[in-house]
Amino acid sequence: MNKILLMKFLTIMVAPLGLMKAQTAILTTGTTASGASGSVSYSVGQIAYSQKGTNLQIMEGVQQPYEIITLAVDDTSVSEKNILLYPNPVRDYVNIDFGKENFQNSKYALFDSQGKMIKTGNLTQQKTELNMATLPASVYLIQIFQDNKNIKAFKIIKK
DSSP states (O other), X not given: OHHHHHHHHHHHHHHHHHHOXXXXXXXXXXXXXXXXXXXXXXXXXOOOEEEETTEEEEOXXXXXXXXXXXXXXXXXXXXXXXXXXXXXXXXXXXXXXXXXXXXXXXXXXXXXXXXXXXXXXXXXXXXXXXXXXXXXXXXXXXEEEETTEEEEEEEEEEO
């Protein structure tokens, strides 16, 4: 009778221990970085993985992906075009100057730092002045098109 009670007691006490899981991580390095505005603790080299289906997946909170995205445009003929944009940084007006280049059938598209198109328009003169006075201080991207092909792109800093 005592053996049966002891077995039941041990079963009740030991069985839940097998269901409990602690966080495990083998770290190669880590430290705490601090500055005037606060501090952050970090670790490098956590190698705890979880098997799910046929693919090996990283456990939540252990290692998170870091993506680097590059904004690029198709610049097939950029080296051939001597188009100027000035002044940069700009306060109120920016000039797009084609110099000796052909400006016929040229358009522009202005984008904010999030990639949202702010305005578009036609470039009808050799030297065109764009009003940027109403735009907030930020970094903008302007693309110059000719015959619906991107021929030049500029980064504009608005003060």
